Every structure is written in C-alpha cells, then in structure tokens.
Amino acid sequence: MRGIWSGKIETPHVPLGIPISDALDILKSVHDDICKTVEDEEVSYKISTAFFEVAVYEKNGIASSVWYNDPTGRLTFLGKRKKIKLYLSRYGQSSNWEKRMNNGWITFYFNDTDKLAMAYGNDMDVIRFNKICSR
Known part of the structure; x- marks a missing residue:
C-alpha cells in the first residue's frame, strides 16, 4: 500500500455492459x-x-460485474469515503446513486437510472459493481 494518496483512484475503469473481449483488453493494458x-x-x-x-x-x-480490491485511501475515514464517492462517480452521476441498505457488514448503493448496483464491505477496500438485469 502506498503511504501518500494522490486523491485519485488508479484502478482501470471497466464499463459494465461492454463485450468481455473489450473488458479483457482493458485488464491486459x-x-x-x-x-x-x-x-x-x-x-x-x-x-x-x-x-x-x-x-x-x-x-x-x-x-x-466488476470487483475491485483497492486499499487506496484506507489510512483515514475521509480517504475511504472519498474513494467510494470517486468509484460511484466513475459508474454514473452522483445524483443517480442512492444508498439503500447497510446490513452491518456490507453497504449497498443503487442507480436505477443506469441499472447498476454497488456494494462494499466495512473496510471499504472491496467494492463490486453489478449490472442490474431488466426483465
């Protein structure tokens, strides 16, 4: 883990809904x-x-779905909170995200506009974005 955080997330952005071959190209980069x-x-x-x-x-x-294990910002609560906000804005407008549930271990956000969901654990390192299936 890096000691000083630049205030940016450095993981690759893998948009949901793209062909898996494109997603693999992003990972390979x-x-x-x-x-x-x-x-x-x-x-x-x-x-x-x-x-x-x-x-x-x-x-x-x-x-x-995209899963991140990213310790960025973990040294302070403000750093962890900023990281979560940056990830949410990566996958849609901040105003489209709604925090709907926290079961004590996992916090869940939903974006009904873009049909996405996000969950993260208490440590705020492990974050997962899911495309919500429409029926």
Missing part, C-alpha cells in the same frame, strides 16, 4: 497475467498488481 476462474456458472477474469486487484465477471459475453 494494466497486467498481462489474467487469471480465469469458473465456479458453477460464473466466469471471472482477475488481475493482481502490487497496489490493487480487479476482476471482471462475464455473463452472456458481456462484462456484467
């Missing part, structure tokens, strides 16, 4: 070693660097 995992019907592709980890989940050939 950061790190060549991509680990593919298949569990039941869920397929993910993960990169690990010295500073963060990113995994992209595939559903029907598209990037349906």
Whole structure:
C-alpha cells in the first residue's frame, strides 16, 4: 500500500455492459497475467498488481460485474469515503446513486437510472459493481 494518496483512484475503469473481449483488453493494458476462474456458472477474469486487484465477471459475453480490491485511501475515514464517492462517480452521476441498505457488514448503493448496483464491505477496500438485469 502506498503511504501518500494522490486523491485519485488508479484502478482501470471497466464499463459494465461492454463485450468481455473489450473488458479483457482493458485488464491486459494494466497486467498481462489474467487469471480465469469458473465456479458453477460464473466466469471471472482477475488481475493482481502490487497496489490493487480487479476482476471482471462475464455473463452472456458481456462484462456484467466488476470487483475491485483497492486499499487506496484506507489510512483515514475521509480517504475511504472519498474513494467510494470517486468509484460511484466513475459508474454514473452522483445524483443517480442512492444508498439503500447497510446490513452491518456490507453497504449497498443503487442507480436505477443506469441499472447498476454497488456494494462494499466495512473496510471499504472491496467494492463490486453489478449490472442490474431488466426483465
């Protein structure tokens, strides 16, 4: 973990809903070693660097979820809170995100406009964005 934080998130932005081949190209631009995992019907592709980890989940050939393990800003509560705001704004306008639930371990935000959901744990390091399926 870096001692001084620039106030920016440095993980790659993988937009949800893009073809998985495009998502893999984004991951490859950061790190060549991509680990593919298949569990039941869920397929993910993960990169690990010295500073963060990113995994992209595939559903029907598209990037349906993105998982970040990013310790950026963890030294202060204000740093962690700023990081969460930066991630939310990466995936949509801040005004579109609504915090709807905290079960004591995980906090959940929803963006009904863009059909997205975000969840993060108490440490605010592990963050996951999901594309919400419309029926």
